[in-house]
Amino acid sequence: MSISDSKDGFSGFRRLSTQFISPEVFEKVEKASVFLRFQKGETILKQGHAPTHIAYLQSGIVKFNFQSPENNRNVILTLVSAPKILGGANLFYKDNNLFSVVAVEDCEVFLVESKVFYELLKDNGNYAVMLFELASEMFKKSILNFISVANKQKEARIADVFIYLSKEIYFGQSFKLSLTRKEIAEFACCSVENVIMTLSKWQHEGIVSFSGKNFEITDIEKLRYISRVG
Numbered sequence: 001m002s003i004s005d006s007k008d009g010f011s012g013f014r015r016l017s018t019q020f021i022s023p024e025v026f027e028k029v030e031k032a033s034v035f036l037r038f039q040k041g042e043t044i045l046k047q048g049h050a051p052t053h054i055a056y057l058q059s060g061i062v063k064f065n066f067q068s069p070e071n072n073r074n075v076i077l078t079l080v081s082a083p084k085i086l087g088g089a090n091l092f093y094k095d096n097n098l099f100s101v102v103a104v105e106d107c108e109v110f111l112v113e114s115k116v117f118y119e120l121l122k123d124n125g126n127y128a129v130m131l132f133e134l135a136s137e138m139f140k141k142s143i144l145n146f147i148s149v150a151n152k153q154k155e156a157r158i159a160d161v162f163i164y165l166s167k168e169i170y171f172g173q174s175f176k177l178s179l180t181r182k183e184i185a186e187f188a189c190c191s192v193e194n195v196i197m198t199l200s201k202w203q204h205e206g207i208v209s210f211s212g213k214n215f216e217i218t219d220i221e222k223l224r225y226i227s228r229v230g
Contacts, residue, residue, distance in 0.1 A: 001038050010035075010110055012083045013056045020127035025120065032116035038103040040178075044111075045086065045101040053111040055086040060107030061169060061178055062086065063187075065100040076187040079104065079179075081169045085134055105178045149189045156230020157188040158198050159223050162208070166217055173217040177210070 010030060017026050033056075038044055044055055047067060057080070064077040077099060080086070086101050086109075121128040148160045161184055166173050181199075185192045202208045207223055209216045217223060 001036055001042055010056070010058070012058070013085070013110065016130075017127065020130055021120070021124050025124070028116060028120065029112055032113040033110045036109050036111060038107045038109060040103055040105050042103050043100055044103060044107070044109055045097050045099075047098065047100040048096050051097050051114050053114055054117050055101065056110040056112065057082040057084045057086055058108040058110060059083075060109075061104040062101050062107060063104050063183065065102050065186075066098070067100070074186055075189060076183060079165070079169055079187070082107070085131060104183070152227075152230040154188065154190040154194050155198055156227050157190060158184070158195060159226040159230065161188045162217060163220075163223060163227060166220070173220055175215055176213050177215040178213075 010033070014023075014026055014030075017029070035058075038060075044062065045051075045053070047065065059082045061079060061081045062084075063079045065074055066077055067074050121131065148157055152160070165175070165177075165179075169175075179187070181192050181195050185195045188195065199208065199210065202223075203210065205222075207217070207219045207226075209218050
């Protein structure tokens with residue numbers, strides 16, 4: 001993690017915010033923020049810690065990790081790509097962070113002090129509703145992922161992961177995969193061996209093609225069929 005004085009990237013969040021609050025009020029947010037660069041694998045917000053900051057993801061991809069206190073098993077709740085506001089649920093549940101936010105690739109993040117942000121939301125109802133809706137949309141996707149986990153076989157769950165990556169993270173069927181096989185397994189709630197065997201099978205069947213980190217979904221309709229029937 002490294003600190004930067006630059007806040008040029010905050011312009012996207014400023015444009016969004018000043019639809020609901022004045023530029024003068026938004027200056028309070030800027031003054032209470034710090035711009036950080038996180039490397040792949042670094043934790044931005046940590047599960048169980050006090051929710052001291054809200055994060056605005058300017059660039060990069062992050063995962064929402066939940067580690068079970070019973071068996072230390074790690075589950076990826078969802079992944080999001082920039083630009084996004086992170087930690088909304090952690091703000092409204094003030095006792096501690098419900099999950100960790102971890103960089104999947106190098107990220108640029110603005111951390112805003114939760115206390116300042118919370119006071120701002122109390123005084124600006126429409127702004128609070130907008131941010132709550134954004135947070136709800138992200139968590140709807142994590143809920144849908146767990147519905148998939150509960151009702152589908154492992155191959156269909158892995159198919160759902162790659163359909164989601166194509167549609168929501170990389171915005172195309174050809175991409176450089178940021179996730180490890182272990183992270184794919186944690187997202188699909190299966191073993192690493194299941195992921196490796198399934199991808200090898202799909203490559204043999206012409207559904208996907210990959211070499212190293214370069215990945216392509218060559219038959220998206222077949223992948224959707226696997227998702228439906230699983």
